[in-house]
Amino acid sequence: MAGIYPLNGSLQYYAWGGNQYLPDFLHITKTQAHYAEYWLGAHPSAPSQLITADGELSLLDFLQQNPTALGTQSRQLFGDNLPYLLKILDVANPLSIQLHPTKKQAEIGFAQENAAGIALNDPKRTYKDDNHKPEMMIALSNFWLLHGFKCRADILDTLRQRPSLAELATKLASQSLADFYADIMLAKQEQLAQWLLPIIDAQQKAYEQNQLAMQNPDYWVLYTLHAMKISRDKLDAGLMSFYMFNIVNLQVGEGIFQAAGVPHAYLRGQNIELMACSDNVIRGGLTPKHVDIEQLLKIIDCSEIVPQIIAPAPQNQVYTYPTPIADFALSNMPYAKNTEISDRTLNGTILLVMAGEMTLEARQQKLTLKQGQAAFIEADTDYRVYGMQEGYAVLAGLPI
Structure with a gap:
């Protein structure tokens, strides 16, 4: 029995993807407008293809026929399924504000949507499978992302520095972060306009002249507004996340781990991503895809987080990055x-x-x-x- 097989992954052409990085990386001719993700794994929605002596076979089918290929430890922990999914991403435009459920939350949500008769490919489907989706990433370029709530004092400072958000600082002083975030995510259009339009108008010129620092949340509000073609009369509550979440800049080789419930969004750059084999994403804005604020508010982790940056791998030696979970290692x-x-x-x-x-x-x-x-x-x-x-x-x- 052969021990090694060539493996061909699956491309995803989401609208936020770039147009050059993945075709160049994979040495393929461009036929699509956007190349967002390259998947290597056995997720049912896009399994990789194994090249065998008898021709191509999906990795999913191969592992069902040859479960011993997974190994004793893997099968004891995760059954006869490949527990991880490896991806390369090219983030040209910001991804949605999102988080991922715990294993238990995924099992409940998946069963509920099945019972409700919502088809797996229905755009309004939130739970695509019954697994959790902790994930880690390693930057392949200068990379920007949102990751978790800043500490309360930093959020208060950020709000107080902007006259149109000062009232929110007063509100947060007497509220839990969870209640505060829920109120913002459920805010009406007129309220979002009162908060955001003064900032957008005041900073537009500086943004156009490249005078805003990328650590400044105003930069990302303007950038996202332009990149996603968000109109002034249809503002997205997700834009407020830039004032509450950590804006993280990773250098090439650095990484970060996203635990269940931690809100995050990739903003710009290329990366390697390794995650539990799941496609469960609960979105809270900045996306044309299904946004499920009710589910988001149920499972979001509103802890104040200081981002823990994973250091680059040492040169000239094989190195395994540390991760706090059993589902994968890179x-x-x-x-x-x-x-x-x-x-x-x-x-x-x-x-x-x-x-x-x-x-x-x-x-x-x-x-x-x-x-x-x-x-x-x-x-x-x-x-x-x-x-x-x-x-x-x-x-x-x-x-x-």
Whole structure:
């Protein structure tokens, strides 16, 4: 039985995606306007394709036929399903304000929507599966995102610095963050206009002349307004998130972990994302997709958060990033030309070449992989990587 297989992922063409990064990374000809995400995994909505001696087979079907390829540890914890999903993202325009449910919340929500007869592909569907979706990301470029509520004192400062938001500072002083956020997300259009239009009008010129710092929430309000073509008479409550959430800037190689319930939004840049195998997203604005404020307010984590930045991987060694959960682990594998790395998988593993070229050998099999190409390595496989051209790969698996 072969231990390694070439693996082809699935592209997602969401409107917020860029148009060049992923076609260049994958060395493919552009046929779409937007290339947002490249998925490697076995999620039922877009499983990757395995290349076998008998032709192509979805990774989902392969694992159903060969569950031992997942490994004993993986099967004990997660059954006969690949527990993670690996992605490359190109964020050209801001993503929706969003969060992900806990496992229990996902199971309840999925069952309720099934019982209500809402089709899985219905745009108004909130729960696409019964799994949680903790996720980590590593920046491939200068990357900007929103991540969790700032500490209360910082939110108060931010509001007081803007005359049209000063009344909100007074309100927050006597309210919990959860109640305060709920009131804002449920605010009517006239109220949003009173808060936001004075800021938009005052900062428009500075924004157009590139005079606003990117750490300034006003910059992102103006940027999002333009990027998403939001009109002045249809303001989105999600714009207020820029004044309440941490605006985080990651340098290349740095990362962050998003736990269940923590509100976040990717704003700009490219990244590697590794998550539990789920597509459950509860959205709170800044999107043409289904927004479910009721569910959002039920499960949002309103804790004050100081973002914990994951440090870049050390150079010249295989390194596994720390994560606080059992569903996945991401490893960084740099290789130089004419160098060899040997290792053994305990669980089903996906390897993706990010730069350079390598050969991957196992059990009398040999694959040559270039940037953008991937392989699935079965559990309990001794394998060797040989550097053909200097570069690095990432490996998705489980924590050991």
